[in-house]
Amino acid sequence: MKKILIVLTNTNQYGNYKEKTGLWLGEATEFINFLKNTDIKFEFTFISPKGGKVPVDPRSLKFASEEDIKLYKDKWFVDKALTNSLKPSDIKDEEYDCIYFTGGHGVMWDFTNNKEIHDIALKIYEKNKIVSSVCHGIAGLLYLKDKNNKFIIESRNITGFTTTEEILSGKYRKVPFLNKKIAIKNNANFKSKRFYKPYALKDGNLITGQNPFSVIKVAKLVYENI
Template sequence: MKKILVVETNQATYGRRSEATGLWLGETTEFVLAVQAAGYQVDYVSPKGGYVPLDPRSMEYADQASIKLYQQTSFQQMALAHTLAPADVDPAAYVAIYYAGGHGVMWDFPANQGLRQIAEDIYRHGGYISSVCHGIAGLLNLYRPDGENLLQGKQVTGFTTGEEILAGKRRIVPFLNQEAVKIRGGYFVKKRPYVSFALRDGRLITGQNPFSARAVAQELLTALASVQ
């Protein structure tokens, strides 16, 4: 069975602030619906395993298909209540890894060694690494087999500084995606705020914002089809 690993956050607040955040629902559901329709099985992992909080605002933007998936008991159990911990994952079982976003990931994705090892193993064995929106935080500290940062010399995208300002979160996030990518030698590419946009550079596929999950899925499916 062809499998893709979806990574989600355990972080429920903006750092130590009481303001709620978490997974942006559509960034998981829209991606999952697309790859499952193409015949791929999906597993879910988070930095700590177990419970994944939802950003309450994301429910306002979820489409009918996403809500229908969210209402399924199996999805709630696997994707939100009982996600796998990194230690439970065998990287060899997956052809790709996908980092979903939501502001929470900025706190618990970058430094997680378990997730890093999984992603690097998948990439080393010919698999694809993908992300959408803030999910690019999970890519910042990954390294290629040659020892270079994964983003070095690569064209990537993620939630832009302009979008962060429009979201009103510019001053409370721990870093800015555009700056973090540039520091690591990557080339940050962007389109207009909140317009669907995804791009592929080799075996690295990234999407700009919450409205880009389907585009990331399509880029990934096209890439996987070309190697089968």
């Protein structure tokens, strides 16, 4: 049995803008559905910065597959992920083989400086277990520092939602920062492919994916390295 800790957002709008955001549904459901269909038995635990309710970005439902919607309506997922996600204080980091930061624009407000979640991720990282993200989920790694006060992304190859993709999404002026800009500022080697194309990469025990179309590639890398 391999245990994965999936991190979700509690943020439901773009800062002071009233436009709704939240979890990009497929970044949780595609990841789970892929791993559930492998030869490894996985157990998934869901946390969010505040615990409790996790909003779903309404736009993500338009891109959801039949399988995504089936899981979205599943009682287990509704209860454990969307309604009663755990708080970081509920978690024992030593139980987990991987932490996975999902995206959706909401994470840019509540993943970046959450000390409790950073502490959990760092302990998993220091045990050489997998720390992973997709799309805006990279926000959970951008400011994560080790015990020597060094960014764990420094000199590492990582990816996340790009500036070009932010412009194309129409959210460029609504987000609090740009992933690529912060990654470079914190001395990461930020890599990317063509906008909205699947792309993921592994550097040591860090696994990152560029955009919502990269979930399966991230899941495959997790499966191959867990």
